[in-house]
Amino acid sequence: MEAVLKTKNINKYFKKPVPFHVLKDINFQVNKGEFASIMGKSGCGKSTLLYILSTMDTDYEGELYLNNQLITGQDKNHLSYIRNKHIGFVFQFHYLLSEFTVLENVMLPAKKLAEKSLKEIEFDAMQKLKMLRIEHLAKKRASRVSGGEKQRVAIARALINNPSIIMGDEPTGNLDSGNAENVFNIFKELSIQQGLSLLIVTHDQDFANKTDRIIEMGDGRIIS
Numbered sequence: 001m002e003a004v005l006k007t008k009n010i011n012k013y014f015k016k017p018v019p020f021h022v023l024k025d026i027n028f029q030v031n032k033g034e035f036a037s038i039m040g041k042s043g044c045g046k047s048t049l050l051y052i053l054s055t056m057d058t059d060y061e062g063e064l065y066l067n068n069q070l071i072t073g074q075d076k077n078h079l080s081y082i083r084n085k086h087i088g089f090v091f092q093f094h095y096l097l098s099e100f101t102v103l104e105n106v107m108l109p110a111k112k113l114a115e116k117s118l119k120e121i122e123f124d125a126m127q128k129l130k131m132l133r134i135e136h137l138a139k140k141r142a143s144r145v146s147g148g149e150k151q152r153v154a155i156a157r158a159l160i161n162n163p164s165i166i167m168g169d170e171p172t173g174n175l176d177s178g179n180a181e182n183v184f185n186i187f188k189e190l191s192i193q194q195g196l197s198l199l200i201v202t203h204d205q206d207f208a209n210k211t212d213r214i215i216e217m218g219d220g221r222i223i224s
């Protein structure tokens with residue numbers, strides 16, 4: 001199995017307000033095309049782990065690999081590049097720029113990467129919007145589309161640089177059941193048809209049950 005993401009003995013400590021061992025010996029991997037979810041009680045360390053896996057937090061012990069490349073210890077600029085190129089994020093809140101159009105929002109991470117011309121980026125962004133069946137919204141301001149549509153725009157934006165993995169922190173947390181199912185189906189399609197890996201933190205048992213694997217966390221550890 002080809003690992004897209006892999007951790008070796010990740011441990012994390014918070015020093016304040018009191019010393020606290022928040023993540024304990026985290027060892028797992030997500031394979032190419034695998035759709036995995038992370039579940040666990042509030043406060044067990046899911047967001048803290050995702051913050052490390054997404055390369056945002058570098059203050060931990062152990063090793064993190066992305067596409068077999070050691071990420072731990074890389075400098076900030078390189079981490080920012082890796083994050084933008086290889087990881088797509090979808091959060092509970094969409095974080096779209098409300099005054100920008102849908103198309104402009106989707107184009108932003110590719111503009112930041114600056115590896116393609118604006119014409120190419122616009123073409124790619126339209127392709128992603130078509131894939132998510134929201135191309136008719138391209139010229140609308142982000143503030144003018146519905147909640148479910150906003151989350152699909154956020155997914156299109158996460159996909160624009162063709163990442164190896166999508167990470168999500170409760171991406172369906174703000175959606176009604178119909179829209180949540182929609183997002184699940186999009187993720188499933190991406191994993192099957194494009195071999196994209198997904199690692200999604202969720203409190204939604206129905207959502208998790210339908211993923212390929214549930215990673216259960218408890219008290220800072222992976223328990224199953």
Ligand SMILES: Nc1ncnc2c1ncn2[C@@H]1O[C@H](COP(=O)(O)OP(=O)(O)OP(=O)(O)O)[C@@H](O)[C@H]1O
Binds near residue numbers: 014020022040043
């Ligand atoms: N910056 C911080 N400093 C100190 N303690 C923290 C910090 N961030 C989080 N914690 C603590 O670490 C533990 C894990 O928090 P985390 O946010 O990772 O949990 P979670 O599983 O994502 O919870 P939830 O499901 O409620 O989002 C909690 O006890 C939290 O209070």
